[in-house]
Amino acid sequence: MIEELKNKSLTELESVKSVDSLEQWRVKYLGRKGELTSILRGIGSLPDNERRLIGSQSNSLRGLLEEQYKKIKPTLEKNLTHDSVDITLPGRTRTKGRLHPITSIIREISEAFSDMGFSIVEGNESELEHYNFDLLNIPKDHPARDQWDTIWLDRPNRDDNLLRTHTSPMQARIMENSKPPIRVIIPGKCYRYEATDATHEWHFHQIEGLVVGKNISFSDLKGTLYELARRIFGPSRKVRFRCDFFPFVEPGVDMSIDWKGEWIEILGAGMVHPKVFEGVGYDPNVYSGFAFGMGPERIAMLRYDIEDIRQFFSNDLRFLSQF
Ligand code: DAH
16 A cells, blocks of 8 residues: 555656646645655554554655655756746847948948949058059058058068058959959058058958950040949039049049038049059050049948048947937
């Protein structure tokens, strides 16, 4: 009888999965009116020979059941607090990441050029003096180099390695490695050894452009850049070209956008200089082309009325989550 009760109670205990059903189990076997308790109560009225045996058997069963009960209870209570799902709680919203405003602007500009038939290429941020300056018609010791304050890399056995000061070195690299016609833009990061203020950062992005072919003219340059301005700033935004100097173009220009009645420069451009063509082995009598370099940070500042360029890299979520 005791053996049967033992089997039954232990089997039932195995299927106990909650604090509530454990309590029901306890009441059923160990409670005041429980099955085991009743047996223990009745022991006194049993004949002497049975009393002893049943007494000790049921006492040890009680010990066993109590022990099992104590063992299981904390586990079930822990499950209640840690694993159970309270479906009445309000859900937690997940925060979604987003693109950095500069990434979005670069993608938007790239898309505009891609629609005009340009390919998109990237280049190295670590560059050689030869590409960053020499092949762009900026010779050593020429004062034009002062326009690009340079961060030089400290490398064993070489002193011509730098962080590119502009994306223009990719013009030379692309021409060296391919034949015209070329129609390409190169977005990427640049570095300058420069103090920062509201309109200057020591690291920033540029989008370089290069078109080379036969009979490419200045009107192609203007048409392309007008189209870009329309795409980015809308059809009625005023645009101005002015003469400017860059050693790797002739003639050189800069382009500005009307911003609340002021002209803000967003890019430099020009017809590729014959010296640059010669440097990469192109015959300047056969080919012509134009190039441009623009600053996506500037463009984003105009677009979103941002007054301090340093905000882009301050990692401040109050700023970044507005875009
Ligand atoms: N690389 C120039 C700069 O960083 C910008 C530039 C001007 C790029 C004229 C060009 C260009 O391709 O034709 O100031």
